[in-house]
Amino acid sequence: MHPTPPLRTDHPARSLRAGRRPGRRPALGSALGSALGSALGSAPGWQLLQPQLTATRGPLLRLLAWSGVEALPPLVSGLFVSAAVDQGFLLGRPGVGVAWLGGFGAAMAVRAYATRAGFPHLAGVVEPLRDALVERVVRSALHRPSADPAELARLTEQVEAVRQLTATLLRTLRGVGVTLVAALIGLTLLAPAVLPLVLLPLSAAGLLFARLLRPLVARRRAVVLAEERLAAEAGRALHGLRDVQATGTADEVARALTAAARESAAASRALGRASALRALVVAVGGRLPVLAVLAAAPWLLARHALTPGELLGVATYLVQQLDPAVRTLAGTVGGWLLDLAVVLDRLATTTAAPAVPVPARAGSSAPPGDTAAEVRLTGVRFGHGGGAVPVLAGLDASLRPGEHVAVVGPSGAGKSTLAALLAGVLEPTAGRVTVGGVRPEPARLVALVPQEAYVFPGSVRDNLLWLAPDTDDARLAAAVALLGAEELVARLGGPTAVLAAALGDSGELSSGERQLLALVRTYLSPAPVVVLDEATCHLDPAAEERVERAFAARPGTLVVVAHRISSALRADRVLLLDGGHGLLARHGDLQVLSPLYRELVGHWLGSAPRTGAGLAS
Structure with missing residues (x-):
């Protein structure tokens, strides 16, 4: 499984902080919700997304159904490879082996159709989300009509970023989720003896990844704030360049810009150090199970706990399904999740004020409020x-x-x-x-x-x-x-x-x-x-x-x-x-x-x- 690319390669996710999950989530949104819940350090960002996922429960359930169909190839891959080897090629029956492999190819074709069929339901989730966020931004602008137009432009870019990131994360996380679940079910059916060798490092990697998400969000937030401060300092200096020259304060302005640049560089280095730990998640969750199975393979084969075909099927599950899924989760999804967390928090905090105050009930022809105001x-x-x-x-x-x-x-x-x-x-x-x-x-x-x-x-x-x-x-x-x-x-x-x-x-x-x-x-x-x-x-x-x-x-x-x-x-x-x-x-x-x-x-x-x-x- 390869990482699913974003809907656009130039998505404008650039700023912000995050929120914490509530206790209950809709179906299929649980994967995204679980990740957000552990990643987001404050409530507003997640509380901005969660009601919209709940409101689109129907498309989410249909997307989940097609995801179940997509789980077919990861589920049968090792089983079919094992059968092709043990019942076909090792017995001198290449036609049987090719037939089993052809069945795996047919399962891949079914998965391709299911992926295509799921896209309209994905749109049924992310398009209403985008519309709701646009309405929130507009309401906020009406409530704060003196807001900077540049800020409103940034907010609309961030709404589009949320749409793109949410769509990409849903597409990728459901692929990662069905792959992991299907691969583990397939391993259980094919070779339960190897499950401890796989589950122990995979669980350790999951715990490590969950512990890393919140510090990564905090460091990402620090980078964003430092970049915004640097941009603000540079903008003020350029805007008042003639005043700076006239008053002879160029040295002071240069020192302020240098300090802001150093702060931004330090925040980026801290984020880089924290991000490097994601490689450890990949090593523990994706590579260690493969090494453990290979190390135990002679012992398992000698005691007939595994056949050669079953060993090859287990390797198929680990190398083609489990390891790419862990790399996608820890690498690509981890980066997108940070961007989504920051963008959501920015939108939640910037547009928090209600756009239009709730008017009193109109029970008469006279409007409510203080009509005697001078x-x-x-x-x-x-x-x-x-x-x-x-x-x-x-x-x-x-x-x-x-x-x-x-x-x-x-x-x-x-x-x-x-x-x-x-x-x-x-x-x-x-x-x-x-x-x-x-x-x-x-x-x-x-x-x-x-x-x-x-x-x-x-x-x-x-x-x-x-x-x-x-x-x-x-x-x-x-x-x-x-x-x-x-x-x-x-x-x-x-x-x-x-x-x-x-x-x-x-x-x-x-x-x-x-x-x-x-x-x-x-x-x-x-x-x-x-x-x-x-x-x-x-x-x-x-x-x-x-x-x-x-x-x-x-x-x-x-x-x-x-x-x-x-x-x-x-x-x-x-x-x-x-x-x-x-x-x-x-x-x-x-x-x-x-x-x-x-x-x-x-x-x-x-x-x-x-x-x-x-x-x-």
């Missing part, structure tokens, strides 16, 4: 780069609980930036943004609807209740009707209709329809503050008015980034952004206080169609 901006500054002019420069504003505020300003004034700051998607460079005295939390305290609304594959109901999954059918229907989405939902096939086709290249859902679905979703959310960042720009003026009036009547605070004069006229107050500062007042007062606002209103009224102007008035 929104306050104190000295808020924000710039997109170290040398860039700040988009917001010391903005102060206070939005009263339950107030409807429109945000206006010329292009580039920072309206969308302010919306993201209010929603907690961006952090201010300086100053504070608070909702009810605390930092705004996406989904729980503030719900943001951007200009380009997101609709994901799934049912219409899943899309609409994403932020409030406990909403009953009556409240859902009322919200759909209130925002004017009844016709759209009916055309899509009702709440249970699946949107996968509507999200394809056919463009069945227009931008306005996507906005409408996202607006219903947000209306039902538990957040006491809603921010609409030009979220109705693809709706006609009548639909926009209907939506804004519905949100204004919804308990809580409403902030609308306006793109029509009508939105500003419907608001309680208007926040005018210009030059990084803001002026918050009623529409009529702003026309007196600000020439810029008068100019914006004149532009709106001059460019708006008559229907829009009529709505504005």
Whole structure:
């Protein structure tokens, strides 16, 4: 048996730590679970994988069934070789010997078919695992919207690494498992006298391998952390190279980089020393049984405990089945297992926070949460780069609980930036943004609807209740009707209709329809503050008015980034952004206080169609 190659030779398993197995595992997952359980030193990584293996018990059982068929050649190899020698070639009956060997060849053909038949069931395990991990990463990103995009890219690479490694380990471990079990059963049937010579060193090798896994994971983790620290130090040095030269701190930076490089090299050497002990596992578990049997062969043959054919059959089991299986387990599988342990732990710890806080049950038309929360901006500054002019420069504003505020300003004034700051998607460079005295939390305290609304594959109901999954059918229907989405939902096939086709290249859902679905979703959310960042720009003026009036009547605070004069006229107050500062007042007062606002209103009224102007008035 030769090691099964990974699905890709360039799999991106690169970082991380690991978790410990729980007490119970599904069928076939037991091989992987047993190895992980002894290898992983902390719970999160294994707890991330175990529920997914349990959820795919059906494909795992079918994969196990085909693995049983694959066990046929390892089981009969020694028996058929022994029969070919004793009953055929030694008796001068070469036809009988060839027939027995032909039977072994037929068993190999059956195994090849079983291997091919098992691949769809393997996909039934690893593809749902990949989908679940991708969803976990996305949920985590939604909960931590200020996360570094590079970190999210690494996480998606690690999800793919988990898929590849899990598939490869399942393929290889089931091959190793059925080979070992079948070879031992075959040895028992063929020559029980040699079992002590095989089982004692094999058991010792198994214990040694189990003891090595956890230290190997720890050393692998140390290597990863040291490499990440070295990369971080080098990145900071390159990013601030001109500052380093200007301040004359090149020697200090060089010393820090040297120390990080030495730490990385020391961790790699420690991992190499620990990995070298895996050769001892191969020697004890794979080679020692062969030497023991060869040493005892004259004594066994002399006392007729073995026939020449049985001795050759035992050698077949040991050399062709047992030794390659032990080498694969200790070498290839050991390395892949370390990578999987580290990647799983990285995913588990990085995406541990729940993506969307669990909303309270919707028992009435009013959203749960503190609808009396005051929104306050104190000295808020924000710039997109170290040398860039700040988009917001010391903005102060206070939005009263339950107030409807429109945000206006010329292009580039920072309206969308302010919306993201209010929603907690961006952090201010300086100053504070608070909702009810605390930092705004996406989904729980503030719900943001951007200009380009997101609709994901799934049912219409899943899309609409994403932020409030406990909403009953009556409240859902009322919200759909209130925002004017009844016709759209009916055309899509009702709440249970699946949107996968509507999200394809056919463009069945227009931008306005996507906005409408996202607006219903947000209306039902538990957040006491809603921010609409030009979220109705693809709706006609009548639909926009209907939506804004519905949100204004919804308990809580409403902030609308306006793109029509009508939105500003419907608001309680208007926040005018210009030059990084803001002026918050009623529409009529702003026309007196600000020439810029008068100019914006004149532009709106001059460019708006008559229907829009009529709505504005």
